[in-house]
Amino acid sequence: MSRCYARQRLGFVAALTGLIASVGLLNGPAASAALPTPVSAATARSYLSSLTVATENHTGYNRDLFPLWITVSGTCNTRETVLERDGTNVVTDSSCAATSGSWYSPYDGATWTAASDLDIDHLVPLAEAWDSGAGKWTTARRQAFANDLTRPQLLAVTDNVNQAKGDQDPATWVPSRSAYVCTYVRAWVQVKYYYGLSVDSAEKSALQGYLANC
Template sequence: MPKFYARRRLSTLAALTCLIASAALFDGPSASAALPTPVSASTARSYLSQLTVAAENRTGYSRDLFPTWITISGACNTREWILKRDGTNVTTDSSCYPTSGSWYSPYDGATWTSPTDVDIDHLVPLAEAWDSGASRWTTSQRQAFANDVTRPQLLAVTDNVNQAKGDQDPATWVPSRSAYVCTYVRAWVQVKYYYDLSVDSAEKSALQGYLAGC
């Protein structure tokens, strides 16, 4: 079990687990919901200094070990909830599938009017999480991570941009839209810190470099 679950965030994890199990804490996708703002650059630098540096190990990884998407509210699963949150003037049918709206992708600055052009990105990819400590988690803990709508871990972005990113960390990939890079790395460090995930040496060096310019 990661130190996170035994040390830093036990009570919060319990609340998140309840959310995953019942979906009762949400009244429904709300137009007032917004992508969580990541911690400040100074806080991210402090968090980064506390992360364990370790080599990555992908032995045994399968995406199926991170169940997605789960019901968040009513008929809405995680993907649909994020599409509602991150979109503009989004309307949905009775099954919560978007029938109209637009989505601005902060990674590349593109705007889309079809939900099929939009992916929900795991900012810290599932494979990266596995490499960094999630291999020791239970399935329910990995499910909570894969469907975390509370931290800046899930966001709607251009589909082919998300696919090009794949499972890369900031040592090899950051958004092409330079105005978003600082936000991206701050969010990356926040998520890794919250879940007590490690960083490899190249990843930490890249994060330090980006954060120094934030």
């Protein structure tokens, strides 16, 4: 093999390798997925009309039956995945914990630069799910519910706002930021519909009222 041919071959291999790498980058996963968009108001109204209306039996629930923050990828669990997804310029360490970034809480419009100021809210709370049907599920299904990244069920919000919400449904609590209320109730109905959860009469009435104005 001549030296000229060898150099040409090496150049071709290098170019091909670069092309493959660039294609891989283009086709690779995005650094951070977006929060799932809830169904439209019209779809939410349709879903709501089909939900079972039942009185909730508030006898307490066992949080341990909802396995939380399972591993999603590598060293990242569900909480860390949501923090990275919902933040801007998020930097993580080798254990996937967020060390810096910026987070906007859609419930109250506050912006935070420390992950410790945020909770990952279960939009439909675990206790609410338990009282409206999840108490009869398998642990595997409760785990799927508690770590659901496909539906608009998990989002990073101001910690004390999440704590004030507690286990309340939309009959007694919606976000203080009015611009987000429609999104919130659409997401609520979507999650309940997907998991076959019931609504109580006050909850349904409140949801109907909010959705009528969406």
